Amino acid sequence: MRIGIDAMGGDFAPEVAVMGIIQASKEIPAGATIVAYGDATIIELILQRENCNSSNIEIIDAPEVIGMNDHPAKAFQIKQNSSITVGFKHLHGGKIDAFASAGSTGAMMVGAMYTIKSIQGIIRPCITGPVPKLSGGKMTTLLDVGLNSDCKPDVLYQYGTLGNLFAKYYYEIENPKVCLLNIGSEEEKGNLLTRAAHELMKDSFDYKFCGNIESNELYSDKVDVIVCDGFTGNIVLKQVESLYNVAQELNVSNPFFEHFNYENHGGTPVLGVNAPVIIGHGASNAKAIKNMILQTHKVIVSDLTEKIKQAFQ
């Protein structure tokens, strides 16, 4: 297994990205190689400085960087030696099994759509966010959390399918409870979008639809997959994640709040594309990068991409 990782991606790369790679190389199961894309000279310097000679790290020289202010599509085309462009070429060519980056989300999506492309039948790929359960049960999956701000009802229906497969194969939840995020529990509640989506979802035979869920029940056992448009999901997820900082600022401690620390999750896989692609936080520190790499390993092992392809055949 070969896990591609962008060593130039994220606000504090390459330093922090390489430190994360070193940490991951010590924890990742045997048989997996971490393939780092970036400026080989700098990466090697950091590895030497840290006395790291892990045999499971491989370096591919791709010194150009697509910055946060670059136009994603243009930069992806022009910067042929950028870590993201080379990474996607290798992913498309089968030289790696997955590609992960904490760099420009826009460039990552352009890369995915230009090279490996959407799985046939998928209207819109999406990204997910993890929401903990107060009971301590397996994580709930929120989707979309930001790729598609304006969605049609059939897209929400499909998010149900994607979230169901993610919960099933990534979190190993046997028969996930899929709910629609809404502003009332009754069927007729909501805005134009959720009312129309509810109509489609209630007859679903692709997943177990359990009706509407309100945002005061995010952490409940009633739900394993929460479906919404990318605008709403992004707002809900950032509000969820902010709880970690709120707890810190108030000096309030409880293990539950640790779940809200994105460092512990790493990144989010893009659901609905033809190979595993993982996008991390721009502000990722070494721990977040390490966890993104371990998460990428888990996504590959779960065979999620194949399961999605089968479901949409």
Next chain:
Amino acid sequence: MRIGIDAMGGDFAPEVAVMGIIQASKEIPAGATIVAYGDATIIELILQRENCNSSNIEIIDAPEVIGMNDHPAKAFQIKQNSSITVGFKHLHGGKIDAFASAGSTGAMMVGAMYTIKSIQGIIRPCITGPVPKLSGGKMTTLLDVGLNSDCKPDVLYQYGTLGNLFAKYYYEIENPKVCLLNIGSEEEKGNLLTRAAHELMKDSFDYKFCGNIESNELYSDKVDVIVCDGFTGNIVLKQVESLYNVAQELNVSNPFFEHFNYENHGGTPVLGVNAPVIIGHGASNAKAIKNMILQTHKVIVSDLTEKIKQAFQ
């Protein structure tokens, strides 16, 4: 000053509503009379049982109840002796200065639109939710939190004006910072609605527009008024309020979490109608009813309705 209150409104009325009225009668400033609409026999029985002979409580017999399952518009018309119908007739006729209820929100809105009506120039009245600041500063106002699930950009622009006036006269914030809730700080971020609303708001001379705010900064000092559509606002507010229960369930205590307990706020005024109307939580207990009455007093004193009328002349 005469404050109308629905004694039949809320899941635990009239018992809990009357208990709240009794508590409020002891705390409300001199010169104010609480006018209770409901079944006079039952209200008097509870007052006697509680040995309450407050001279500042007046009872208007209106024994019918508009239930949560009634069709709001039909029930408001047919149940001419319901507490809500009689209350709005009196508000319209000037017999009371405000009307508050924890009963059917639908019937309250029908009552407001049929009797006192929207202020001229207001496209859509709306309701607000309070969001605390981590610094302990004055409350931030979130609007709309549920009246209008699908909004046009000009409606969001107007929410800015309404929220600005509310923050100014109710919370006494001198020059409120008005922000648009969005999924990025940059101008071009967002969905179709927020991008168009941003275009309108950035040129506002009705209020001090301070750009986009993300949901991980809800509790910050950067903002006093947060504008969004009613679907998003309802989801954000319920997520905010759920923190109180999360803290209780985790056995985590901090004064900050008390802000999230709706009992301490009471209800929400409907902004943009021709007289003060306050809507409370259906699940209100006596403390929440008491605070709703005190809040109604404060809304009257702030002269908010008049300030809104002047702004839209």
